[in-house]
Amino acid sequence: MGNIPSAVKHCLSYETLAQDYPWLVRWLQEEKFGAICEFPKTVKIVEVGPRDGLQNEKEMVSTGVKIQLINMLSETGLPVIEATSFVSSKWVPQVEAGASEVAVFGSASETFSKKNINCSIEESMLRFKEVISSAKQADIPVRGYVSCALGCPYEGDVEPAKVTEVAKMLYDLGCYEVSLGDTIGVGTPKSMAKVLQSVMKEVPSSALAVHCHDTYGQALANILIALQMGISVVDSSVAGLGGCPYAPGASGNVSTEDVVYMLHGMGIETGVNLSKVINAGEFICQALNRRTNSKVAQAKSCHCVP
């Protein structure tokens, strides 16, 4: 193929390179969109609809419907599906019920922590330490979440350093992955980049995920910038289930369908069958008697001409 580094050392002109190494020019031309940004080749989608989504819907659904939804989602190729929630600091009930993974929810905002789980961030970490060390003994992986990573409904702006501190604590305690949540969806690509830049100094990007809410329509743009920065795990919710508990009537979770559409359009593999996700979304929206929040699902159901 030729000794490129030494060739580059000697010759400073692209034209000379192109002349001497035509294969290089062809190869660069074949690389799609490589000049501007690099994206991961594969992204893992963590489907949170059955838990985070349904938890924040007005209508309740029966266990049978939940099970069918999860079964349908299992057939789509989604690698991770957040099935349900045990709101308790004790891990035992989850494991006894057959859970293969446990999640713990921290917060980057003190006020949010107090209002949401009635204790300070430090106190919550002590509780999580117990959960995580017990889970570790039982060989159960633990996923950590950091809420309010890009803004808090009570405190407003949240310092990236605080997000980093909490993410690092969760990671050091033993979480295999830490999902950074834009809980009220106020983040924009700039604030996302700032937070990721800070967190990535303490937690490897391969152990990070983004959990973007679409309350202000910013989710896909925020996910895009996260991908550009090396994040390859994205949380989303089928049909965009789950409104924002802090903004009645507003949307919450980003739709899995819209995320998958974007990723596939960019040539990023997810292992997910988009049509099957759309079907699962249609099923649960019918059960909830509501319209999907997914734009892709809306467009597909309206079928473009011709």
Add this chain to the structure above:
Amino acid sequence: MEMLQNKHSVCIAPVQVVDMATLMRYVNSSRMGHRSIALNCSASVARAFGVAAGKPLPAKVKIVEVGPRDGLQNEKTVVPAEVKIRLIDMLSEAGLPVIEATSFVSPKWVPQMADQVEVMQGIHKKPGVNYPVLTPNLKGFQAAVKAGAQEVAIFGAASELFSKKNINCSVEESLQRFEEVTKAAKEQGVLVRGYVSCVLGCPYEGKVSPEKVAQVAKRLYAMGCYEISLGDTIGVGTPGGMGEMLEAVKREVPVDALAVHCHDTYGQALANILVALQMGITVVDSSIAGLGGCPYAQGASGNVATEDVVYMLHGLGIQTGVDLHKLMDAGAFICQFLNRRTSSKVAQASCKL
């Protein structure tokens, strides 16, 4: 190797849009089988955050508000002239620098814009604000100028089938018609903005080649359009496709003369706009409240909402000159009249920080 790590000391002729940093990435990738040079973290962050191929995010972006024309034209309810005029005046007060006011396409085809003259003559033209109007041909242009228009817009397409179905002629024939318009506009000192439809996909042809988009954009620019707006007409585009298309067009038209007109039919608009900004685009079309559904997918959304675009731009630290609150008032006004919910997520969110 030191000089390679500092790309400023390396002279590169930008024959392709490939700078030395990109070249080194490939040289050092594992596929090449060479030892890797670690790109430092701040470089990748800078690149992601907007320093793309050496270009930072723009400090300012011009928003072209298309709601009163493109938006209302694609709404089911016909809006009376006085409501349109009030909407346009509210949008002017919100600080938008360009507001597409109406269309001089025959009312036979677009009855929603039949009150074109009344609207043009009824709006308060705020100093410093442009009010372009759509003109399909010389006849429409003449009527527009007579009604007081100082800027017009012409619509080409990157897809032959779309051109035939939409305006009943081939792309080449349409460009010839437009040349008549741009010639007359030049003589009369009227600005012309060009649009290219179907830049990321066509409802009839499917995929559209970036080269075709570039050729049409080049023709429009060469004939005198001061700006070319690249429209993802059915909203199927994703960031990768947007990037490829812009690469091709930028080779033919200066980036300062380009705009993006993204539809949000598949929820991809803001991500596509972000990529466009990273590539040096500084003009973005959008529609108040996301007015205007997709005519090719009944019930699906169309234009991206101006409120959501402004929210993102302001969050990025980019100036627009737009007052988001006044913008939301305008959106609330028109949605109330149309008796419909806003398509803007920002407007829907009542969460206050």
